[in-house]
Amino acid sequence: MSEVDEKDIKLRFEAISQFQSSPEVTARDLERVRKMLNEKTSGLRTGEQKIWRKIMNNPITKLAAAAVIIITILFGLKFTGGPDVANVAWADVVEQINNYTKYKCRQRLVREQGPQIPTMRVYHLNLSQRRQEVEDGSIHIIDMRGTDPITVELYPDQMKATVTKLIGFGPKKDPHIIEMVKRFEQESTERLGTKKKNGKILQGFRHKPNKYNDFTVWVDPKTKLPVEIELVHTQRGQTIFLDEFEFDFELDPSAFSTDIPEGYEVKTIIQDYRPVESKEISAQDIRSGLNHTSYTVEKLSWIEKLTIMQIGDPLMKKMGKVYVTGILSDDGNHIIIDQSNMHSDYKEAFMEWILKEQLVMEAPSGAKLYTHPRGSDYARFYLKGFAEANPEFFDIKNLSEERFTRMIVMSDGTILGLVANKKMSNEKLQELIESLVEIKAN
Amino acid sequence: MIERQRKILKLLDTSGADLHRLLARLTLREDVVGDLLQELFIRLCNSRAFDKAENPFAYAHRAAMNLAFEWRRNRKTACQPLEENCQSAPNGSSALGKMIQAEELEQVLNAASKLTDLARDVVVMHYIEQKSYEEIAQRLGKKPQYMRSLCSKAMARLRELLVRQK
Numbered sequence: 210m211s212e213v214d215e216k217d218i219k220l221r222f223e224a225i226s227q228f229q230s231s232p233e234v235t236a237r238d239l240e241r242v243r244k245m246l247n248e249k250t251s252g253l254r255t256g257e258q259k260i261w262r263k264i265m266n267n268p269i270t271k272l273a274a275a276a277v278i279i280i281t282i283l284f285g286l287k288f289t290g291g292p293d294v295a296n297v298a299w300a301d302v303v304e305q306i307n308n309y310t311k312y313k314c315r316q317r318l319v320r321e322q323g324p325q326i327p328t329m330r331v332y333h334l335n336l337s338q339r340r341q342e343v344e345d346g347s348i349h350i351i352d353m354r355g356t357d358p359i360t361v362e363l364y365p366d367q368m369k370a371t372v373t374k375l376i377g378f379g380p381k382k383d384p385h386i387i388e389m390v391k392r393f394e395q396e397s398t399e400r401l402g403t404k405k406k407n408g409k410i411l412q413g414f415r416h417k418p419n420k421y422n423d424f425t426v427w428v429d430p431k432t433k434l435p436v437e438i439e440l441v442h443t444q445r446g447q448t449i450f451l452d453e454f455e456f457d458f459e460l461d462p463s464a465f466s467t468d469i470p471e472g473y474e475v476k477t478i479i480q481d482y483r484p485v486e487s488k489e490i491s492a493q494d495i496r497s498g499l500n501h502t503s504y505t506v507e508k509l510s511w512i513e514k515l516t517i518m519q520i521g522d523p524l525m526k527k528m529g530k531v532y533v534t535g536i537l538s539d540d541g542n543h544i545i546i547d548q549s550n551m552h553s554d555y556k557e558a559f560m561e562w563i564l565k566e567q568l569v570m571e572a573p574s575g576a577k578l579y580t581h582p583r584g585s586d587y588a589r590f591y592l593k594g595f596a597e598a599n600p601e602f603f604d605i606k607n608l609s610e611e612r613f614t615r616m617i618v619m620s621d622g623t624i625l626g627l628v629a630n631k632k633m634s635n636e637k638l639q640e641l642i643e644s645l646v647e648i649k650a651n
Numbered sequence: 652m653i654e655r656q657r658k659i660l661k662l663l664d665t666s667g668a669d670l671h672r673l674l675a676r677l678t679l680r681e682d683v684v685g686d687l688l689q690e691l692f693i694r695l696c697n698s699r700a701f702d703k704a705e706n707p708f709a710y711a712h713r714a715a716m717n718l719a720f721e722w723r724r725n726r727k728t729a730c731q732p733l734e735e736n737c738q739s740a741p742n743g744s745s746a747l748g749k750m751i752q753a754e755e756l757e758q759v760l761n762a763a764s765k766l767t768d769l770a771r772d773v774v775v776m777h778y779i780e781q782k783s784y785e786e787i788a789q790r791l792g793k794k795p796q797y798m799r800s801l802c803s804k805a806m807a808r809l810r811e812l813l814v815r816q817k
Contacts, residue, residue: 213813215806221759222778230675230684238685239667242692246660249696396665396708419781526753 220586226419231382232392297412297430299398303391305433306456310335312387313460315453321446332458336382338465352467353381359467370473377483378528386438386451390426393418401425411436420444480550482528485521487598492517495532496648500550502623503532507644511539511637516602522549523594524587535595535602536641542633543603544641545591546617547626570635572642575620578627584614588628603630617642655702659695666708670715676779677719679756687722691715709790716772720764762812770805777802 230238311334318326329349332340341349348363358379362371393416401413404427411427418424421444427437438451469475478500492505495517506515514537521527529551536544570578581587589612596605609630615638617625625645633641670691674684691714695701704710763771772791776782777798784802788795 213810215810218759218806218809218813219778221755222774225676225679225756225760226779226781228676228679230671230681234681234684235668235671238671238688239663241685242667242689243660243663245689246656246663246692246696249656392668394666394668396669 217586220583227421229392232388235392297428297433299393299395299414301433302414302426302428302435303393306387306391306435309456311458312454312456313458314451314455316341317450319448319450330453332460332464333385333387334465336385336388337380339383339385340460340464350465350467351383352465353379353383355379361467361469363470363473368473369476370469371476371478372467372469373478373480376479376481378480386440386449387435390416390424390435390438393424393426406436409436478550481530482525485519485527485530487518487520489599490517490519490532492648493651494519495548496650498530498532498550499548502619502621503548503648504546504619504623504625504645505648506534506536506546506641507646509640509644513537513539514602516599518595518598520594520598522551523590525551527594531594533591533595535599537602538637541631543592543595543607543630544633545595545626545628546645547591547628548623569615570639570642572639574643576642576645577618578638578642579616579618581614581616581626585612587614587626588612588630591626591628592630617645619645655696658701658707659692662695662707662711663692666711669708670711673712673715673775673780674719677716677760677775678722679753679760683722687715687718691718694718706790712790713772716775717768720771723760723764758813759809762809765812766805766808770801770808773798773802774805774809 311332313330313332315328316331317328320326327344329341329343332342334340337353339351341351343349346364346366348365350359350361350363352359353375356377356379358375358381360373360375362373364370393414397416397418399415401415403410403412405411406427409429412430414426414428416424416426421442423441423443425437425439425441426435428434429436434456435454436452438449440449440451442448492503495503495505498519505517506512508515514535516535518533518535519530520533522529522531529549531547531549531551533548534546536546538544567580568577569580572578589608591614592603592608592612593605596603607630611631613629613632615627617627619625627641667688671684671688674687674691675681678684678687691711694714695711698714701707701710763774766774769791773787776787776790777784782790784795784798787793788798791798
């Protein structure tokens with residue numbers, strides 16, 4: 210079997226189908242073409258205007274032209290039904306939204322399975338700064354303007370704060386939902402009619418840009434602004450509900466400050482996205498690089514070779530550091546165990562695999578093994594990443610169609626990835642999981 | 652001529668963003684889309700066939716695909732992916748969505764450029780624009796079963812081309 214199968218091709222097309230130019234670039238390019246066309250049209254119009262002037266200077270043709278204009282207006286009124294508050298065009302909504310740069314709303318995320326995310330009130334100051342007030346009382350401040358974006362989680366009841374610094378990740382703009390809504394085209398937006406909510410008549414629009422996202426937007430015809438937005442992530446089995454919108458909210462700028470209030474106990478997490486030098490390291494290096502429990506593999510009888518390396522995250526275009534333990538077994542299988550701060554804890558629940566998890570094994574130590582919905586791709590990228598960093602250990606030409614991935618959730622909640630190039634027996638798999646030991650400080 | 656200009660301006664207003672998106676996806680280059688979009692509309696302005704087109708959007712859409720693949724065949728330098736789409740979210744929520752790396756996307760699009768025009772258009776519409784076979788058939792004036800069969804053969808051909816590339 211070849212490495213490239215139909216599923217792989219479809220995955221690539223799927224990735225291409227997600228590409229979007231930024232709204233600024235699209236608007237700029239469209240404006241450029243419009244300008245070019247208008248210049249062309251105005252050149253042509255000079256000739257046409259001469260004919261129009263001739264018509265209007267002639268009393269007979271002038272009356273005929275007036276009659277045509279009146280008929281056209283009457284026809285238009287008849288068939289558009291005249292002025293109607295509930296008949297808003299999508300383009301009007303976009304135009305109205307464009308008048309605002311900041312907004313706040315209530316955000317609820319409902320999942321069909323897996324852990325639920327608490328409801329929060331989100332204040333979007335701009336594409337790089339937002340504040341989230343979560344119903345559990347915590348406050349999140351996200352500031353992605355600088356080279357090293359910062360997220361701050363404040364827990365006022367416990368006087369605790371967690372600061373996450375994303376070194377080398379920014380500056381970034383976060384295309385939030387209103388920004389996505391602004392991109393809908395009139396032509397591909399379906400009208401849903403009206404519904405009544407809290408005594409107000411709302412007009413609905415639906416837009417399904419692809420098979421992954423299904424948007425429904427309910428608009429107040431008077432303000433032409435969204436009142437409710439529902440975004441169904443069809444593949445992830447979750448729906449995001451936004452309501453209680455307030456555009457151009459008033460909030461003191463200090464509410465977006467990432468400075469920690471006095472008296473808070475601060476925990477700092479560093480996630481390093483700077484280019485990573487691939488090199489062999491020791492188990493102690495893993496320990497010092499991770500902000501959670503780190504693991505190493507104890508020597509097993511069937512392990513012929515074991516190499517520990519740091520490499521750029523193969524799933525993130527090599528941004529961010531991943532610690533990989535490469536194992537060559539006596540039957541010629543290449544196995545990789547990966548650990549990183551991206552797998553830091555159950556925040557990983559945000560990732561798609563845990564939503565579609567399938568428990569396949571539970572080791573006596575309490576460690577659990579789950580399948581990964583895109584395990585073959587995950588394995589391919591890790592094996593490729595390892596092969597590039599250490600071609601002597603693994604040659605990518607030997608990539609096997611049998612490759613697979615298992616996600617390991619240790620009994621303390623730490624998550625590791627396990628990739629193997631070829632099939633492994635359950636006994637060997639279990640033996641390997643049981644051989645994972647915490648790296649203690651020297 | 653003036654009528655054609657108006658028709659084209661209307662097309663720009665109603666479908667300009669869709670055509671822009673299509674060009675972006677087929678080139679994976681945000682920096683060249685503007686030039687290609689301008690080139691597309693210049694071609695439409697100079698096209699008498701556009702006047703006769705029953706569905707101006709379908710005509711422009713086909714022209715955009717031809718233009719993008721023409722650009723793909725002619726260019727000599729390697730492409731850079733759109734940064735916005737290739738970056739990964741800090742919480743890793745979409746990390747797996749970013750797994751398919753730029754070079755592999757380039758490969759599949761380059762392979763698609765070697766398909767026949769009809770097969771290529773069907774593949775792009777079905778897999779990149781996620782249109783159903785019924786919608787594609789309606790747009791191209793063919794039968795849905797034919798579109799399905801053509802797409803299936805095109806996928807087999809793409810596979811061959813990609814294996815050969817490797």
